[in-house]
Amino acid sequence: MLLTRNAFFVSFLLFPIFVFAQVSSFEKAETFFYNKDFQQATLFYKNVISNDYSPRKEIALSKCRMALINNNNSNIDLNLKYLEEALSEDLLPSAMNSVCSYALLQLYYIKSDFKNALVLIKKIGIPSLQPQYLAKYLAISSEISRISLNKEQEKKFLNQLQVLMKKNNFQEINILNNSNRSIKIEDIESRLSVLNFDSNIEDEFQSSFIENVLLAKIKDGDLHVALELLEKNIIANKDSLLVNFGLNISNDKIRTRIIKLISDDPLEMRVGIILPLSKNRQESNQNILRSVSSFLASPAVIGVKYNIFITEANLDEGSLSEAAEKLIFNDLVHSIIVPDGFKNKNDLNYLANIFSIPVIYTEKNLSFSSSNSNFNSIKFISQTGKFRDYFEDIIKPKDSDFNLEEKIFDALIILRNIHYLANTSQNFELDKIIHSGHWKVEGISTYEGKVN
Incomplete structure (x- = not known):
């Protein structure tokens, strides 16, 4: 009986078994x-x-x-x-x-x-x-x-x-x-x-002159004149405005933004944040959202209604400028924050410049798209460091590196201080404050004194 069982076992092992991989x-x-x-x-x-x-x-x-x-x-x-x-x-x-x-x-x-x-x-x-x-x-x-x-x-x-x-x-x-x-x-x-013919220079000047006037009026904040230009349909391209890097912006969107800005509440602030679609996006996005939450929980927002619009974009230049265009003309933001990771920002800088949109980049040091100013942190320009300390108290960092959260938080605090100095949320007024050159120390200390 034992021999029979062993013989069966051996024959079972030697019997060929064919396994076919399933084709998907x-x-x-x-x-x-x-x-x-x-x-x-x-x-x-x-x-x-x-x-x-x-x-x-x-x-x-x-x-x-x-x-x-x-x-x-x-x-x-x-x-x-x-x-x-x-x-x-x-x-x-x-x-x-x-x-x-x-x-x-x-x-x-x-x-x-x-x-x-x-x-x-x-x-x-x-x-x-x-x-x-x-x-x-x-x-x-x-x-x-x-x-x-x-x-x-x-x-x-x-x-x-x-x-x-x-x-x-x-x-x-x-x-x-x-x-x-x-x-x-x-x-x-x-x-x-x-x-290439030289005579086209004159034709191009004739067709683009009104568009240039319109952009100049929008950039300077002369919104009623800009709206009048649109309403009279005297722009060469009656359907849309073509900016230099090939982005078409419909006149309806420009009109909607101008009308909204004219009737804007000066104590309402709309901020856009463009997140990069990178490999570690889940972790970095969570950090950024936590930073935004800590800002909205801080005393910096007292008396101001904040609307934060967050979107994502691929790392290329075209995706970044397209995301910014949607924030500016769909969500009607006053300013934009761009974290690290995007490859090229030339188109975004151009778009922000012609429409006077303050853009803060967080790569290495905080910087503005329209200014050479760099800021290592709020403590660099504010002796008290009040809001940085408040941020750290909310986050309670121990062994973790909260550099990204700090930069986003600092960027929002900088925008709050500029908003305070401009006494309005209008983006072209914020842009003027950035270029004034005198707000960096006195402005923030003045504002911090108001929220004691």
């Missing part, structure tokens, strides 16, 4: 996609998208593939939605990101959504595409720039397109598939000669 829906979809069986691929990509347990990267890739498969489909809105969602996740490989961005730009062009097209162009720069697709991308980008009256950007894309077409011996490029709209080498040369 995404892997099946990819196989069908590369075999150009797009009907089957679509079925499996839909399964991936509808499955709540699918990895986020696979969902993003599936949405992008679906939009590419259905690029000739009449359901443009769904393709647009898939591409926007896929790109917003920031999970796509570099090559796939370039392809999906190009596809999204095509849809924006078809729908005449030039505002989002300009933002997208700014984000992706020059994508990694095969020459024939890169040429189409440059052609579309130049066309969008032309329609948006951004002559410098149009010239840049046309020059790059001209070089690419000559290098690859392209005589003509169709801007869109299945479209009669095309551009030839001679078309590019003709348009560049127009853009």
Whole structure:
């Protein structure tokens, strides 16, 4: 009996067991996609998208593939939605990101959504595409720039397109598939000669003069005159205002902001904070929110109604300026705070400058976008350090480093002091106080004396 059992046990061990790894829906979809069986691929990509347990990267890739498969489909809105969602996740490989961005730009062009097209162009720069697709991308980008009256950007894309077409011996490029709209080498040369012609300087001055007057009036706080300019519809572009880095701002949004500022309560302060979508975003965002809470619990807010608007943005320059534009014209903020992590702030600085929006950066030392002033901490400019001490009392730091919280708290305290000195929340008045140069010591000590 024992021998029989052992023999059975041995034979069981020697019996081959075959285990087949289960192929996921995404892997099946990819196989069908590369075999150009797009009907089957679509079925499996839909399964991936509808499955709540699918990895986020696979969902993003599936949405992008679906939009590419259905690029000739009449359901443009769904393709647009898939591409926007896929790109917003920031999970796509570099090559796939370039392809999906190009596809999204095509849809924006078809729908005449030039505002989002300009933002997208700014984000992706020059994508990694095969020459024939890169040429189409440059052609579309130049066309969008032309329609948006951004002559410098149009010239840049046309020059790059001209070089690419000559290098690859392209005589003509169709801007869109299945479209009669095309551009030839001679078309590019003709348009560049127009853009470079000296007489265009006078035309550009005539078309932009009123816009420049409008911006000057907004910047200086002469809001009634600025509103009159808008109401009389004498701006060259009657629908929107195009700022230098390619961002279109609708006249309706500018009008809404001006009207709100005219009727603003001087004791209401609206502050925007733009958080970077970084790898450690959860921890840093919690720290920032805790800092905001500690400020709102401090005596600094007595007598002032604070509205804090918090948004997130990718680390690129275009995303940062787009987030700032929404804070300024949707949430109507008076000032903006930007923590560490963003790569380039030139566009935001330009936007803040033309609309006189104080922006405080917290990188290394606190600094203003419109000033060379740097502040290591509130204690550096206030001998009492009252609000820093109050902050530390709320947070009760022990072994942890609260440098980020301190910077955000300090930035809010600086804005409160500037608000006190300006005796209003109007952003252009706050900006004037920043440039006055006399508030840094006397101003804060004066204000702290008022809240004893």
